[in-house]
Amino acid sequence: MSVNKTDYRLLTIITEAALESRLIDALEQCGAPGYTIMDVRGKGDRGVRSAGWDQSGNIRVDVVCDEVTANRALAHVRDRFYENYAMIATLSPVEVLRPEKFSPR
């Protein structure tokens, strides 16, 4: 196979838009090498979050990183935010191009 890829992890967090800046700070402190944010809406335990106006939207934050960083970030996010905020977090395996981009900062 001509493309050099390596196994990494995709950490996905879906939570309240109001949390954006603090969540990003937390992820970067855990060593996230980068992140991507999407504006989304949805429904879960805490009811419909419909993005109609300021407070009511969700964001989805994706971080591609190695397993260790992913677990550290996940544990931190769980301890700090999971109790009081509308939030879910998932992990899935990904192969990445240029693995050196995804080592922790």
Place this chain on the structure above:
Amino acid sequence: MSVNKTDYRLLTIITEAALESRLIDALEQCGAPGYTIMDVRGKGDRGVRSAGWDQSGNIRVDVVCDEVTANRALAHVRDRFYENYAMIATLSPVEVLRPEKFSPR
């Protein structure tokens, strides 16, 4: 490893924005414990769907759930919508934090 995760499934459906409310109803009837919606655009068999105005956009709906619910929802969606609507559906494995959040309703 310090974070407690469990194997679940991520069901992703990309389809016409016009279908949103009926698709959500259908997914909830199949027991989806929650969902996340993004506004997207794209191209497939049914041509370019460019989100320029009301009718022409796509949505992407993600549901994290157990394997049984995912398959039930997938079968239902296929039977009810796949024939007549621009739509694709994929399944992939994910680990989740707090698995109890993702048991079927």
Place this chain on the structure above:
Amino acid sequence: MSVNKTDYRLLTIITEAALESRLIDALEQCGAPGYTIMDVRGKGDRGVRSAGWDQSGNIRVDVVCDEVTANRALAHVRDRFYENYAMIATLSPVEVLRPEKFSPR
């Protein structure tokens, strides 16, 4: 199991919004059977890309396809764009409904 699914690949590229039309052209030339685009923002090696205005946003392009097409597209994208543009690319496994939709064009 009542739903017929097959193993395919999800190729995800996150890059500068300005690249959209040329990236799409490139992917289609590599045989991508379709694609889905989201407007996103994020941070990586090339700093914060915050989507505040025309030039500074990112897009995320998802292509579901077979392994061969995915690798071809990945190699092409790497050679043509990876050097000079803010970009990451990941591959992950997905099962799809109606595999015939995802054979290369």
Place this chain on the structure above:
Amino acid sequence: MMDPIILFFVLGVTAGILRAELRLPTAIYELVSILLLLTIGLKGGVEIAKQPLDALLPQVSAVLLMGFALPLVAFPALFWLGRMARADAASIAAHYGSVSVGTYAVATAFLASRNIGYEAQMPLLLTVLEVPAIIVGILFARGLSRGTDWRALGREVFLGKSIVLLLGGLLIGWAAGPEGVKPIEPLFFDLFQGVLALFLLEMGLITASHLGVLRRHGVFLAAFGVLMPLFGSVVGTLLAGLLGFSVGGMMLLATLAASASYIAVPAAMRISVPEANPTLSLAASLGITFPFNVLIGIPLYLAMAQWWSSVIGG
């Protein structure tokens, strides 16, 4: 001298064909259509508040009848002459029996720039005309026997954006009256033509994106997209004559009959006749009929109304 708003449409089509890097963000397109719908409703409501409306019921009934009748002509043409699939023919017939609010807005701007008045109830008739063709279209596609979820459809149609905003505007304008709406005039009335210009710019871009489909689907659809409006405009003119409308009202009813829906009907058809290909109906409605009406039809219908008024009036 050409109306500048029409020139915005031409700019949009040109930019679209040249594949220029131009598009109105979706949120802006939505704002613009919300403003147009509310303004048309408000204007109608204010006019209705000004004067007693005689004979509203017979007019509404007559116009409803026209809405039921137009798809009865369109469907056979599409199904037998055009040899289209049953669902497609039914769906396109529904589009042409219903109305285009954008076309109506251009027509009122056209009349305003010529200082030609029209009947106050036109926005009400516009609203009323949205519905009947949808029912006929579904009956053609499904027949009476097979189960359509009429309840869900009713929600979709009557609680769709266009009817809610048109009716809402009408009621607000009527309740507030000419004095009451003064404070909101700068946004809704003064900016109307400018907003219409932005709308037409985007419509031009959308039109251009539908031209490709037409190139593929041949001349029949294109011919239908011109001839059906012409036929409709004659029907509208005659009916307006029977109802005793002024020249302005006659021209507007002709325009309504000639126009094809691209908001309410596509949404309803996606839900009730999903096997119909939306690309075909939108290509005809947006790719052919909208530009035809805006560029050629509207002046034509005015000339026709003036001539017919003089014939029956003299």
Place this chain on the structure above:
Amino acid sequence: MMDPIILFFVLGVTAGILRAELRLPTAIYELVSILLLLTIGLKGGVEIAKQPLDALLPQVSAVLLMGFALPLVAFPALFWLGRMARADAASIAAHYGSVSVGTYAVATAFLASRNIGYEAQMPLLLTVLEVPAIIVGILFARGLSRGTDWRALGREVFLGKSIVLLLGGLLIGWAAGPEGVKPIEPLFFDLFQGVLALFLLEMGLITASHLGVLRRHGVFLAAFGVLMPLFGSVVGTLLAGLLGFSVGGMMLLATLAASASYIAVPAAMRISVPEANPTLSLAASLGITFPFNVLIGIPLYLAMAQWWSSVIGG
């Protein structure tokens, strides 16, 4: 005759309850609130530039005091009478001690349509009133001992959208003066009521979406959502009387005291008292108090101000 902007609110609520296919895009809602905040600030700044402001400091202090005092009344009512969780009671108390810019905007439009003037410094008092209740709310939830990140909170509050735009507008209006703002009047001043109409349409939709929560959470919250504003309005009226305000200013201070925040305070509470359920406070503030104030409260507070002015003035 009802104000048309109120009718837009009614249209929004109705469309929301009927679950109509209607919503303002988020970007438009944001534009509309940015415009409202800037306009209120600009208007205030221009007025302040026109005349010397005597006694600004005592007024600001008195109003600050009111902002600290109102949650002191609300919290016990919620915690003991309503038996709510400590965090929820504290958070709701903070909402009601602070103010709603949307309600204020409706009140100024109400006064404008009746040609009633008011004190130039009202927008400044509005800005000032946003803050103290937040501090009291956090103290109720946390006590003085436990660590609140006051620094982060300060950023959130003082650098939040509403204070930055209100203060920014005030300063720009004050620096530019009545002549200076002329060129930007068409956007900010002439469109104000139309923009407010769009805002109220969306607020109606939002209100409707919060009614379901209320149905579940019983009558106490609903009663609180009506009685607390009434109490606040009396406090505001009395204070305005002491400060020697005109009828218009008195009615506006009553409205400020009666209104409940739904922008600045929810954001601050999410960060500082995250265990409070935001659904409850927004249901009360948006589902009950906003519509109550807009539909019933504002005319009431004017009547009260007129009566009280005549009592103390005579």
Place this chain on the structure above:
Amino acid sequence: MMDPIILFFVLGVTAGILRAELRLPTAIYELVSILLLLTIGLKGGVEIAKQPLDALLPQVSAVLLMGFALPLVAFPALFWLGRMARADAASIAAHYGSVSVGTYAVATAFLASRNIGYEAQMPLLLTVLEVPAIIVGILFARGLSRGTDWRALGREVFLGKSIVLLLGGLLIGWAAGPEGVKPIEPLFFDLFQGVLALFLLEMGLITASHLGVLRRHGVFLAAFGVLMPLFGSVVGTLLAGLLGFSVGGMMLLATLAASASYIAVPAAMRISVPEANPTLSLAASLGITFPFNVLIGIPLYLAMAQWWSSVIGG
């Protein structure tokens, strides 16, 4: 007394530096720039329609020449003095040879508030000036030999948003004439300065976000971002003098020469010189030159134009 629109810029920069929770949604930023571009075009077109344009061709040629010449000065300065990478020097040179529509808009508002007229063809010259520097920049980066996809580049430039809207507006304004554009004036002309205020608020936020880069990349870029506009403004003033422009036109040509692109050129450079770091050019153009021109340059260029006019005129 400071122009209020400039104060909006200051508000934006301040809010940005303080990291306030403030931003215009992308869709609104796009609407605002579309409106500015169309309005500038329309105004130019209407003026051109009013009067015969003598000597348009020589003026266009002279201005084109200036557009080719400016990057010839900028490149060596950046490459040799600044020791920047070839691609970066070429890209920045292209930015400064081209023009900023936002700066132009502020300059016209500045003239309008002082009742100073200017040549009708300025918007045309603005449009013309966008292009030549791009070509020079690419040639510096690539040389003549290596393959640039000039076709793709041509599409990107000539079919980019700014040229399409400016040219489209020009043609519409010219075709419709002063009478024809009346109905769309409330949106495009009356709101112009208010829209410009919103634009400058956002530009202030963007400027603030680029200041960090400057802190890192040292003083050379900052010095270049001030000295190059000063040099350009002298060139523009002299050329305007040769072309016999009025004071207003002279000041506008100086402003055009002094301004640096942040829309058309960055887009073109991303495609044709992708190895150039866009952060550097935008930091200079948005972080230094835009604020310099808006806050200090524009009044300076007017003073220079008045002085030079009197010198060559007397």
